[in-house]
Amino acid sequence: MATNEVVLALLRKGPAHGYDLKREHDGWFPDARPLAFGQVYATLGRLEKAGLVEVVETRAEAGPERTVYTLSEQGEHQLREWLAEPAGAATASTDEIVRKTIAALRTGESPADFLARQRAAHLRRMRELTVGAPERDPAARLARDHLVAHLDADLRWLERAAEVIG
Numbered sequence: 550m551a552t553n554e555v556v557l558a559l560l561r562k563g564p565a566h567g568y569d570l571k572r573e574h575d576g577w578f579p580d581a582r583p584l585a586f587g588q589v590y591a592t593l594g595r596l597e598k599a600g601l602v603e604v605v606e607t608r609a610e611a612g613p614e615r616t617v618y619t620l621s622e623q624g625e626h627q628l629r630e631w632l633a634e635p636a637g638a639a640t641a642s643t644d645e646i647v648r649k650t651i652a653a654l655r656t657g658e659s660p661a662d663f664l665a666r667q668r669a670a671h672l673r674r675m676r677e678l679t680v681g682a683p684e685r686d687p688a689a690r691l692a693r694d695h696l697v698a699h700l701d702a703d704l705r706w707l708e709r710a711a712e713v714i715g
């Protein structure tokens with residue numbers, strides 16, 4: 550994921566400190582792995598060094614000291630450029646599902662057993678994502694739909710793999 554650019558996008562809404570950015574990120578992408586606090590602060594450090602964000606203030610409220618960051622003019626430019634570029638299509642078979650299937654084939658493990666377990670896991674995850682009330686937030690709905698579409702594509706690939714290893 551383009552963590553630098555996503556943090557820039559989060560800051561476009563206004564100045565924030567790392568805790569707020571982490572919480573907002575996890576709200577934007579509720580089905581993704583939560584962003585680690587260490588990753589947030591490391592990213593902010595890189596962005597500050599690059600001149601893409603600026604420190605607005607450092608304050609100590611009831612808890613630890615918090616540094617508030619804002620998007621710089623250069624950061625806004627970087628964000629606009631990133632958003633203007635189409636995301637690249639997958640170009641290599643480096644997904645873990647592919648690697649494990651190939652490893653099972655090449656090492657004498659049972660690829661059919663792996664494929665069956667993987668298929669069950671994918672179906673379970675799809676059910677988790679599609680059961681219940683639909684997401685009201687269009688951005689969250691789109692993120693979830695993308696994840697479900699990838700799971701569906703993986704399931705089709707798993708079926709194809711099972712046919713090939715037969």
